[in-house]
Amino acid sequence: MCGVSGILHKNPDTSGSLPLVGDQLIRMLEPITHRGRDSSGVTIVGERTEGDLLVRIWASDARESAAVLARAEDTVRRAGGVVCSGAQTGQFLRLEVNYEGETAELAAALLDTPGVALHSIGHTSEVIKDVGVPSAMEQRHGVGAIRGTHGIGHVRMATESRVDVNHAQPFWAYPFPDVSVVHNGQLTNYHKLRRMYESRGHHFQTGNDSELIAAYLADKLAQGEGLDAALRASLDDLDGTFTYLVATRDGLGYAKDQWSAKPLVTMETADVIAIASEEIALRGILSPDMAGQEIDRVEPQKSEVMTWLL
Amino acid sequence: MNSQLKGLAAPGSEITVRNPNARHNLAVGIFENCSIRFEGSVGYYAASLLDGPEVVIEGNAGWAVGDNLMSGKITVAKDAGASAGSTMRGGQLVIGGDAGARAGISMKGGTLIIGGNAGFLTGFMMQKGRIIICGDAGEALGDSMYEGAIYVAGTIASLGADATTEEMSEDELIDILSLLESQGITGQRTFTKVVSAKRLYHYDSLERLEKSAL
Structure with a gap:
C-alpha cells in the first residue's frame, strides 16, 4: 500500500x-x-530559480558524501555547466545550474560519477x-x-x-x-x-x-x-x-x-x-x-x- | 471516537457526529438499535460490522462502507467509494449517489440500493441478497455470482462471467418499486434482472461432511 x-x-x-x-x-x-x-x-x-536547471543529487555513502558531492559539482562543470548556487543538506545536494547542452548528456555524466544518485533534473522542478x-x-x-x-x-x-x-x-x-x-x-x-x-x-x-x-x-x-x-x-x-x-x-x-x-x-x-x-x-x-x-x-x-x- | 460512540450507543439513543472530516473506521462494531448521524463525509470502512443501528451519512463515504452489515440500515446521501456493502449479510445499505467498483462484492444477504450509477464488477461473487441499481451499471456486472439478484433501471455496460438476464415477476417489480418509494426514489419503472446462469457450478465432488452424511 x-x-x-x-x-x-x-x-x-x-x-x-x-x-x-x-x-x-x-x-x-x-x-x-x-x-x-x-x-x-x-x-x-x-x-x-536562478539557473536553467535544478539538479538534485544524493550520495549513498554518508562517510563519503562530501567527496561525492564535490565530484558531482565537478562533473557538472566539466559537462559545461555553471553552478549558480549549491545547497547541501546531509547527503543531499541541490544545484542551480546554467547549462546549454543536452540534459541527457549531463544526466549520463552525473550517473557515471561514482557514488552519485541522481534524483532529478528539471528546468523549474525538483524531486x-x-x-x-x-x-x-x-x-x-x-x-x-x-x-x-x-x-x-x-x-x-x-x-x-x-x-x-x-x-x-x-x-x-x-x-x-x-x-x-x-x-x-x-x-x-x-x-x-x-x-x-x-x-x-x-x-x-x-x-x-x-x-x-x-x-x-x-x-x-x-x-x-x-x-x-x-x-x-x-x-x-x-x-x-x-x-x-x-x-x-x-x-x-x-x-x-x-x-x-x-x-x-x-x-x-x-x-x-x-x-x-x-x-x-x-x-x-x-x-x-x-x-x-x-x-x-x-x-x-x-x-x-x-x-x-x- | 469509536469508543465514545460505543459508550453512547444504547437502544433508542440518537447520536450526531459533526465534521467527521472523511476519517476512517467510524462507527464500527455497534450492536445496539440506536441511530447515528454523520454531518459530513466519512472515510474507509465507515459503519462496518454493524448489527442493529440506523446510520445516516450526510456526505460521501470512502471504500467499503457497510462492510459485513448484519442488520439495521445505512444511508449515504452522496457517493460511495469502492466495495460498498462488501460481504453484507443482512439489513439495508442505501447509496444516494454513485457507487465505485465492486459494490456488493461477496454479499450474502440484505439489500443494497444504489440511487445513481454502479461501477465496475458490481455484485462480484455475490452469494445471496439483492442489489438495486437506479442508474447505469458498469462493466462485468454480477461476475461469478452464485445466487441473489441484481436489478438495473439503466443500461448495463456488460455482464460478467456466468451472469445472465432473467424475466422478473410482477410481484418482484411491485416489491422493488415500493421499496424504492419508501427511500424517496421514484421515476424508475422498468428493471433488467441479472442472476447467475450457474454454468460455473461444478459441485460433483462432495465435501467431507457431505460424504459422511450419505
Whole structure:
C-alpha cells in the first residue's frame, strides 16, 4: 500500500508570489501516512530559480558524501555547466545550474560519477525524497516553504523492494527534465519491461517497480507521444495494479488500471485541481472556514486517464 | 471516537457526529438499535460490522462502507467509494449517489440500493441478497455470482462471467418499486434482472461432511 497526492493551481499569479505547493503537498500527505510510513517524497514544479536547471543529487555513502558531492559539482562543470548556487543538506545536494547542452548528456555524466544518485533534473522542478514520514521530510528539507505551480507527492509502504532514500518516490523520468511519477500498486511485468528498456540503453537506479513507469513515460515521450496518449497506452502496456500520477513542466495527470484496484479521488475548484488516494487527503488543503463543509469529489473508475495543462 | 460512540450507543439513543472530516473506521462494531448521524463525509470502512443501528451519512463515504452489515440500515446521501456493502449479510445499505467498483462484492444477504450509477464488477461473487441499481451499471456486472439478484433501471455496460438476464415477476417489480418509494426514489419503472446462469457450478465432488452424511 502507498498513498499519492497531487495539486495544480490553474491560475497562478505569475507576477506575484506563487502558491506554497510544498506546504500543500505535505498537508495532503500527512493525513494518509497510514498508507505508508517508511518513506515520503514530493516533486514541486514551477519554482523560480536562478539557473536553467535544478539538479538534485544524493550520495549513498554518508562517510563519503562530501567527496561525492564535490565530484558531482565537478562533473557538472566539466559537462559545461555553471553552478549558480549549491545547497547541501546531509547527503543531499541541490544545484542551480546554467547549462546549454543536452540534459541527457549531463544526466549520463552525473550517473557515471561514482557514488552519485541522481534524483532529478528539471528546468523549474525538483524531486525531494527521504525515508520517514512527510513531517520529518518537511523538517529536514524545508519543503513547506517551497513555492510553485503544481506538484505530486507520495508516502510509501515498501512491498517489493528495499527501503532507502533512492527507493522512495517520486521517480524522475530520466532524462526528461521536469517529468516524474508517483505510483500506488504493483507491476507484474516489471522484469520483462525493465530488460527491454535496459537493452535500449535506459539506466535504472533502483529495484523499485515504480521506477519502470518513469522509464516507460520517458520512452513514450522520446518517441514524440503526448502525455495523454502515453498515459492511455500505459493502461495496456503495464500489467498489474496501479494508480499513478505524473507531473510535467506544465501539467498533471493520472492513470488508473483496468481492475480499479487502487483508490483515487479528485476535486476541482475554480483555482485548484487536487487528486489523492483518499478524500481525507483532499481535505488537508481546505481553508479553515471550509473544514466542516462538503466537497465535490469524484472517484475515477477503471482504465481511466486524465491530464490537466497549465 | 469509536469508543465514545460505543459508550453512547444504547437502544433508542440518537447520536450526531459533526465534521467527521472523511476519517476512517467510524462507527464500527455497534450492536445496539440506536441511530447515528454523520454531518459530513466519512472515510474507509465507515459503519462496518454493524448489527442493529440506523446510520445516516450526510456526505460521501470512502471504500467499503457497510462492510459485513448484519442488520439495521445505512444511508449515504452522496457517493460511495469502492466495495460498498462488501460481504453484507443482512439489513439495508442505501447509496444516494454513485457507487465505485465492486459494490456488493461477496454479499450474502440484505439489500443494497444504489440511487445513481454502479461501477465496475458490481455484485462480484455475490452469494445471496439483492442489489438495486437506479442508474447505469458498469462493466462485468454480477461476475461469478452464485445466487441473489441484481436489478438495473439503466443500461448495463456488460455482464460478467456466468451472469445472465432473467424475466422478473410482477410481484418482484411491485416489491422493488415500493421499496424504492419508501427511500424517496421514484421515476424508475422498468428493471433488467441479472442472476447467475450457474454454468460455473461444478459441485460433483462432495465435501467431507457431505460424504459422511450419505
